[in-house]
Amino acid sequence: MEASPQSPVEAPTLAFHHRVIAVLVLAGLAIIGLFGNTLVIFSVITTKKLRTVTNVLVVNLAVADILTCSSLPFQIAGLLSQTGKYPIPEIICAIIAGVTSTSVCCSVSNLVAIGFVRWYVITRSIRGHQGINTPRNIAKVVLIIWMESIALIIIPPVLGVGTLGYSRYYGLCTLSDTNPLAFVYVMFQGAVIITALILTLTFYGLILRHVLQHNKQFRDKFADDKASDSSSAETQQNKTSSSTSQDSRPPMIKAINQKEIEITKNVFTVVCLFMICFVAQSVNFLIPGLSLSTLYGYMILMANSMVNPIIYGLKHPNFQEAFKRILCRRRRPLERVSN
Template identity: 65%
Template sequence: MVVTQDDSTSLDMITKIPSVASELSVVAFNHRAIVAAILFVFALIGLFGNALVIISVIVSRKLRTITNVLVVNLAFADFMACTYLPFQSAGLLSQTGRYPLHETVCAAVAAVGYISACCSVYTLVAIAFVRWYVITRSIRGHQGLHTPKKIAIMVVIIWIFSISFMIIPPVLGIGTLGYSEYYSICSLTDTNELDDYYVVLQGTLVAIALLLTLVFYIRILWHVLRHNKQFRDKYAVDEDTGSKSTEAHQNKASSSMAAGSRPPMIKAINRKEIEITKNLFMVVCVFMLCFLATVVNFIIPGTSVFTLYSTMILFANSIFNPIIYGLKHPNFQEVFNKILCCRPVG
């Protein structure tokens, strides 16, 4: 068989096509290397910070509150998320088009990622609910749902819910957990045509959770504004009534001596609870900002390098919570300092 020059040229073109396709089938290595390095740093910071939160609540009596049971659950979910980030870095640095370890490891890493994300966001819902209940109900003496046993049940339900919504869709054939050859990360494989439905399902769960969280914080704000208005109106009426007669004023003053400490005390309690609520709401805002990049990227059709970076931003959520507690929460700040300086914690 004689190969002409035209046939030789065609043969060269055919042999070059696979190499071009392979170059286009993955995100450029320089981007993957950058993200891998950043994720490794995230892992170190997140493991240290979230472990510090958990240890602080265990060793400090001051931090053993009902709300902090959920804070520890959130820290544990974030700690678990940070443990798999080095495995994500290993996948990002692979240049063979396959995960460097066994595929089962990659599937497990993806599963842990989805479980921790779902657990984190629904723990934020539970925290928002507890803050709403503390400020509007239990602060007036009602226990109700605000008990350690019921909070523990709430934590168990969150984990069951998170694990279920990670397992059920792949069992039904909606998405396959594994190695994405294009992005070189452990999430969903590129072969299942129903992967997008799995992503939409997980995104919907997160969006619903964030919406519920916002509803609770809005109700807290509405309650605080209404409470402060009632307090100011009552104080104005008392002053106006007391100025009509000296005797009435004296009687009012004597009764105020007995009960006058109640309004300032109630106001002080509210101020403390509101300050805690503000700090926890900052955690929600950080999660929303990290999730926003993924939402914007999902709206944009097609695959892109930005998808990899938006995923990195979403992973960053796991490291910010301890930083917020350390900078804004006075009790955590005090305990952090004592632990880091190896001083006894009471």
């Protein structure tokens, strides 16, 4: 039986079997996440089709996920500790807590930036590098994202609102149990992430409205052109050339729009899965005190770091092609050695 949180004799901790479950889950997430996100970065670097402005932000998202996955072994060390203390110097635990929180904040800020870029590209009919849609400007956005994320995580503890360190109850490097303002810090983090997700959904809502309006205008224009052609008294040769030119226009326009829409659908799927992973943990923001569900909510939140490469591999044709090429290339030397 777990110790009562009100026990005056000894600070409570979660039952060890819950920690073992968390260790197994986090170990699996770390392995899959490190492999998958490294594959995403390597694919963008080695595949010309993937060197787009949007994928600069996708790579930045993968870097944040790699940092999260790299911190999980240190979390596992804390979960396995039965002494009530972090087995490594606690300054390491505070750093891991800061890295994990910064990576989550950076991920959600990336989703806002990706949503904005998709809205800008689609609504402005941008093709190529124009306006803010240039590598230099996106690099500036990436820098701002990291500076903002680090500031949002570091400044509150510096002001005494929460302390990054080892939580004896959960066995995690997060917020220390000793700071009475820890709940305020958690609520602040939750408010930042929720605000960012609302902004992201707003951009995708604007994209949807623009696409619906554009399709309606296109259908109306095509219907008017077709009606005018049927009532015209032009020669058969002119009719044929006019019909050919009009028949060739819609597929071209449709292809351009379809490509951008498919990219937008893929990144919106990433947003939806992040929200699902975050909701499991955000419910605990509203529950004061210590709770077992917080540990399992944390595991679900960390799972977001490994699902993005899976989405790209299943839904993005260019990433699918790059993944197969890289994995097959690595497999062939092994086959030659075995033969």
